[in-house]
Amino acid sequence: MNHPADLLSAYLDDELTAVEIPEIEAHLSDCEECTAELEEVSAARMVIRGLPLLDPPAWIGSSDVVPIGSARSRRAQRFTRWAAAAAASVVLLGGVVVVSDDPAAVVDIDTMSSQHVARVVVDPGISTIRGPVAGP
Amino acid sequence: MHDDPVPSWEEVAQRYGRQIYNFAYRLTGNPDDAADLTQEVLLKVRRGLGSYTPGTFEGWLWRITRNAFIDETRRRKRRATVPLPEGDRDDTGAAPPPEDVLATVRLGEEVQAALLDLPYEFREAVVMCDVVGLSYEEIAESVGAPIGTVRSRIHRGRKMLRERLS
Ligand SMILES: [Zn+2]
Numbered sequence: 001m002n003h004p005a006d007l008l009s010a011y012l013d014d015e016l017t018a019v020e021i022p023e024i025e026a027h028l029s030d031c032e033e034c035t036a037e038l039e040e041v042s043a044a045r046m047v048i049r050g051l052p053l054l055d056p057p058a059w060i061g062s063s064d065v066v067p068i069g070s071a072r073s074r075r076a077q078r079f080t081r082w083a084a085a086a087a088a089s090v091v092l093l094g095g096v097v098v099v100s101d102d103p104a105a106v107v108d109i110d111t112m113s114s115q116h117v118a119r120v121v122v123d124p125g126i127s128t129i130r131g132p133v134a135g136p
Numbered sequence: 137m138h139d140d141p142v143p144s145w146e147e148v149a150q151r152y153g154r155q156i157y158n159f160a161y162r163l164t165g166n167p168d169d170a171a172d173l174t175q176e177v178l179l180k181v182r183r184g185l186g187s188y189t190p191g192t193f194e195g196w197l198w199r200i201t202r203n204a205f206i207d208e209t210r211r212r213k214r215r216a217t218v219p220l221p222e223g224d225r226d227d228t229g230a231a232p233p234p235e236d237v238l239a240t241v242r243l244g245e246e247v248q249a250a251l252l253d254l255p256y257e258f259r260e261a262v263v264m265c266d267v268v269g270l271s272y273e274e275i276a277e278s279v280g281a282p283i284g285t286v287r288s289r290i291h292r293g294r295k296m297l298r299e300r301l302s
Pocket residue numbers: 002003004027031032033034035
């Protein structure tokens with residue numbers, strides 16, 4: 001049997017067929033090269049599996065949050081406030097954007113962010129409040 | 137292959153939101169991008185659930201997730217970005233964490249950096265397997281490649297990662 005490199009990870013993941021398992025084990029029993037490679041990929045596998053599972057922000061996946069409240073638009077919003085304050089001392093709070101929970105009303109967030117940033121650059125009087133909107 | 141029942145959107149969001157977020161986070165290394173992508177995927181799933189015909193739900197879900205991720209990455213490359221001002225940081229002013237916590241964080245950052253260094257197909261296969269916990273069959277269905285290709289990508293991805301970390 002040739003060195004079954006690709007099958008070594010599948011062996012670790014218990015993704016081999018009943019026919020392949022004894023073949024691999026027989027090969028490993030007298031191939032130092034593959035045994036060393038098995039140890040290497042096993043170490044990498046453990047390191048990745050050891051990465052902490054992170055908690056998403058609370059607004060993720062709640063049905064009453066539309067993408068307008070998402071991370072990138074909040075960044076754009078911070079930029080908006082900063083630009084507004086820097087460009088003029090007039091800061092108007094208002095212009096609340098209300099979007100319903102209707103999937104058809106979902107606004108492309110990229111368009112939203114870029115439009116808002118673009119608007120505020122030419123018109124520093126605009127600032128917006130956006131975020132979760134209660135659904136039905 | 138068996139037919140999975142069609143879950144409600146709330147069930148999908150609850151059961152898979154965290155997995156999708158971690159998938160996106162490990163592929164991008166950026167929490168904001170990961171959060172946006174996750175919500176985008178969940179909304180696509182909400183729109184798509186009506187036309188979902190029972191099959192393997194995981195395969196369907198991860199295919200949507202993967203395609204959304206790839207679309208978004210392409211879109212970003214094309215778009216000129218507005219630089220954020222200096223000082224745009226979420227500064228919580230919290231006390232610095234103890235040394236052992238810092239060591240864990242540094243190790244996590246090294247692994248994350250090594251992951252980001254892998255060619256996309258290898259990173260994707262490794263993350264789907266070792267972070268999300270998908271079977272090879274589910275990965276094959278999600279990425280539209282034969283099992284043999286999946287085996288090879290996972291194995292080579294891990295090998296590259298090991299080399300970059302040593
Ligand atoms: Zn060998």
